[in-house]
Amino acid sequence: MASSPILDNPTRTAALIAGVITLAAAALILAVVGSLVAAAGFFAVGIIAAGMVFAWRLLTPQHAGEARAVDWEFTRAVAQASSDAVAITDRAGRLVCANDAYEALFAGFPTPPGLPLDNDGVALLGNAGRIAWREGNGVVRNLQVGVHRVCARITRAGDEGDMLVWRFSVTEEQDVAASTEALIEGATGDRLGGAGVMAALICPDGRVRAANRVLAQRALGGGERLEGRDFARLLITDSRGLVRFEREGLDGTPLRVVQIPFMDSEDAPVLVALLDDEDSAPAIGASASAHVRSLVSLMPFGMALVDREGKFLQMNDAFIRAAGVEPKAPPLYPGDLVVREDKAAVADAIRRFAGGATHSSDMAVRLKSHPDEPVALTIAGARGLGDAAVLLSLKDNSEESRLKREVAQATKMQAVGQLAGGVAHDFNNILTAIIGHCDLMMMRHSPGDSDYDDIQQIRTNSNRAASLTRQLLAFSRQQTLRPQTLQLPDVVAEVSNLLKRLMGEQIRLDVTHGRNLGAVRADPGQLEQVVVNLAVNARDAMLAHNPGGGGTLTIQTKSVTATEVRAMASDILPVADYTALVVSDEGGGIPPEILPKIFEPFFTTKEVGKGTGLGLSTVYGIVKQSGGWIFAESKPGQGATFTMYLPVHAAGTVSRVPASRPSPKPVEMWGTGTILLVEDEGMVRAVAERALTRQGYTVMTAENGEAALELLDRNGRPDLLISDVVMPTMDGPTMVRHARDRYPDLPIIFMSGYAEEQLRRSIDLDNVAFLPKPFSVQQLAEAARDVLVGR
Structure with missing residues (x-):
């Protein structure tokens, strides 16, 4: 049975009960008193009182505790229908509802205004929220959320206005610069030219990005294009501050330069309009200053204007970049740019030039942004530029500093x-x-x-x-090389067995060879040392990264054509045909800050006593002395790869790499004859003398070249002359030239701790043998025997 609508309302039910009670009371009075008038009056008064109570209950608002409950499921469903990110907070600042777009934009459900914005963004959003509580609405534009630019609108809502609705809409950015460039170069630019407006889009470095046809015609006078040219060089300024095209000279029509910064970004281009200003004849003053300021802002090098009180009037973008200035908080005085020690000198110089000094001055200062690198600050007095009294120029020498460090x-x-x-x-x-x-x-x-x-x-x-x-010697590229024409796979094969023993059980060796490899010319022994050094370093890296599991060492040879090198676009590797050796490991990789230092001598990341720091520097020296190139690539946690490029040797036949075995000892080392031994080191001279004497030779010794020539004068021609190269007073080659003047066919053996190639470039003597130090007694005897018997 359906309930009565009257009884359903508590207020109406109470009124009905009051009426029934009043009627019963009136009947009781009639029965007791017997007066119909008295009973009717009592009943009327009761009805009026009940009506007043009913009206009072209708007009009285409900208490807060009786407020209607919010259906949050329905609210969230409504928010889901919006493409914007929507969130709702209560009076206590708690997040009570948000849609999926909000979660996607902010990577979760942070409570506004504490969102992942920059510090300024959070402050602006919090201020807009306070405005919304006070006035009902608040707006913040251009908030940066990751890669998105967002507009936030905040609205106060709820029956009692106790909630805030936060709505965030992503602004779709357009390439305004590209659109402007298309307009300037197209029909719109031609229409501007027809109206007498010359328009150009200028890059931050001062070069022209786009220009309409009339500007190109006036600036260059022909069919050339302005794109890429320095805009400031197209203009000149006369003594009155009038700007003209450089091509037209001082007799050309004056121009009015108007800058239109249509984009709010430091790296954004600037739209510049030039208008013929034939009637203008500005006096030297404010108008000239405006023209100069326009030109200063377009200069590709750092310039700034300072007034007579020493305060900045203007800084162009190049000056801001060179000085490391924060664009949102520029300094007030030039002294604020430099370190404390240089403040006084800068202030004094600016005060002197503002007071009337006319010449310019360069001074070295240290900027706060990079105090370790002094820069050149040029200061000059400025006249006729309105409020400007001093002109500052600061060169951005970061690239120059980098080159100096290199x-x-x-x-x-x-x-x-x-x-x-x-x-x-x-x-x-x-x-x-x-x-x-x-x-x-x-x-x-x-x-x-x-x-x-x-x-x-x-x-x-x-x-x-x-x-x-x-x-x-390998690091200093002064070791003695015995180059041969050979194939890299033969070198790798020669040391493969050694590498397997060096790698141990935990490291797997994977060797692959490419096809059609070109022959190279290098010392096979030195190349073997390159492979071994790289392999040992890779082994240590893998064992350090994964002590229990080791890893795989990959050695690969491959052919690299000139076309492939050209495609690399390398500034270091010349375009040519190469045979490459690639050594890769599965270690922990090389950190980016260490990678540039790995080929330096004595640099090592190993513990003290476990590395000399000469392994990779030796590799580098051998590769460079062999005419090749080596590069290292690595990402942390992904191992390292070393690639050696050796140029293909077109001429000659390939020599097989000899097996690593000691040379057979000659059967008979006994000899006869007289040997003149010249050596400034007494201990070396004594050993060599005893060794040669034991082999049957008659030995004369001298401690320097002059003493050797005196022995030749007294004793005549010896059968063999053995001499050190580097000696005090008179070196070996000079002494040998004098000896050859007397005895042209005298056999010579030079011995030295330096490399043979280095010495032969400085010794213009024929038919001389070379014995590198350190040598053994047997090697000395073999060298003497080979020369004396004519081998």
């Missing part, structure tokens, strides 16, 4: 290379004496002798030290 680094590396070569030379002299004395002692002891093993150990360690000096 040149300084290259100079340092060259100096270190020369030092390494000198150290290696001195070490080789010492090692020659040590190895020689070991050889002499071993001749007096048999393998079963108690001292034999100790001597052998000294000799082994000396040879290890000799290999270290060879690494120094």
Whole structure:
């Protein structure tokens, strides 16, 4: 049964009950008193009172506790229908509802105004929210949310106005610059030209991006295009401040330059309009200043204007970039740009030029933005430019500074290379004496002798030290090379067995070779050292990254054509045909800050005592001395790849790489004859003299070139002359030239701790042999025997 609409309303029900009670009371009075008039009056008064109560209840608003409940499911469904991001917060600032677009835009449900915006954006949004509470609505435009530009609209809502509705709409950005460029170069630009307006779009560096035809005709006078030209160079200014086209000269029609900054961005182009201003004849003053300021803003180099009080009037974009100025908070005085120590000097110079100094001055200052690199600040007095009294020019020399650092680094590396070569030379002299004395002692002891093993150990360690000096010479590109024409796969195959032993059980070796590889010309022994050094470094990197699992070392040879090199567009690698060796690992990679330093000598990331820092520098020196190039690529956590490029050698036949085995010892090393030995190092001279004497030779010794020539004068021609190259007073080559003047067919052996190639370039002598230090007694005897028997 349906309920009565009257009974459904509590107020009406209460009124009905009151009427029934009033009627019953009136009947009771009639029965007791017996007066119909009294009973009717009582009933009328009761009816009036009930009506007043009913009216009062109707007109009285409901209490807050009786407010209608909000259906949030329905509210969210309505918000979902909007393409904008919508959120609702209550009076306590809590987020009570938001749609999916809100979650997608802000990557979750943050509570406004605490959204992922920049600091200014959060502050602006919070201020707009306070305005919405006070006035009902608030708006914020151009908020940056990630890559989107957003407009926020805030509205107060709710029965009691106790909620805020936040609606965020993404603004679709248009390429205004591209559209403007198309308009200027198209029919719109022609219509502007017909109306006497010359228009151009100027890039931030001051070069023309687009211009209409009439401007190109007036500026160049022909069919050439203005795009890419320096706009400021197209104009000139006379002594009265009038601007004209440079092509038309001072007799040309004056121009009025109007800048239209139509885009709000530091890197945005500027629209410039030029109008013929034939009637203008401005006096030197404010109008000229306006023209100059227009030109200053277009200059591609940093310029600024300062007034007589020393305050900035204008800074162009190039000055802002060079000085590292924050565009939103520019400094008030030039002294605010520099470090504290330079403030006084800058202020004094500006005060002097503002007071009447006419010449310009350059001073070195250090900017706050990069205090370690002094820059040149040019200061000049400005006259006839209105409020401007001083002109400042600041050069953006960041690129120049970078080049200076690179040149300084290259100079340092060259100096270190020369030092390494000198150290290696001195070490080789010492090692020659040590190895020689070991050889002499071993001749007096048999393998079963108690001292034999100790001597052998000294000799082994000396040879290890000799290999270290060879690494120094390799870094300084001064080691002796024995180049051959060969194939890279033969070199890799020769060291494959060694690499398998070096890699161990945890590292898998994967070797692949490409087809149609060109022959290269290099020293096979040195290339083997390159492969071994790269492989050992890769092994250590993989074991450090994954101690339990190791990884895979990949060695690949491939052909790289000139076309492929050209496609690389490398500024370093010349265009040519190459055979490449690629060594890749699965280690932890090389951090970006370390990657530029890996080829420096003595640089290592290994623990103290576990690396010399010469491995990769040796590789670099060998590759460069062989005429090749090497590059390293790496991403953290993804391993490293080293690629060596050696130019293809077109001429000659390929030589097989000989197996790594010691040279067979000659059967008979005994000899006869007289040898003149010239060596400034006493320990080396003593060892060599004893070694040659034991082989049956008669040995004369001299400590320098002059002493050697005196011996020749007294004793005549020897059978062989063995001389060091670098000696005090008179060096070896000079002494040999004097000896050859007397004895043109005198056999010569030069011995030196420097590289043979380095020495042969400075020694213009024929028919000379070379013996590199350190050498053993056997090697010295073999060299003497080979020369004397004519081998």
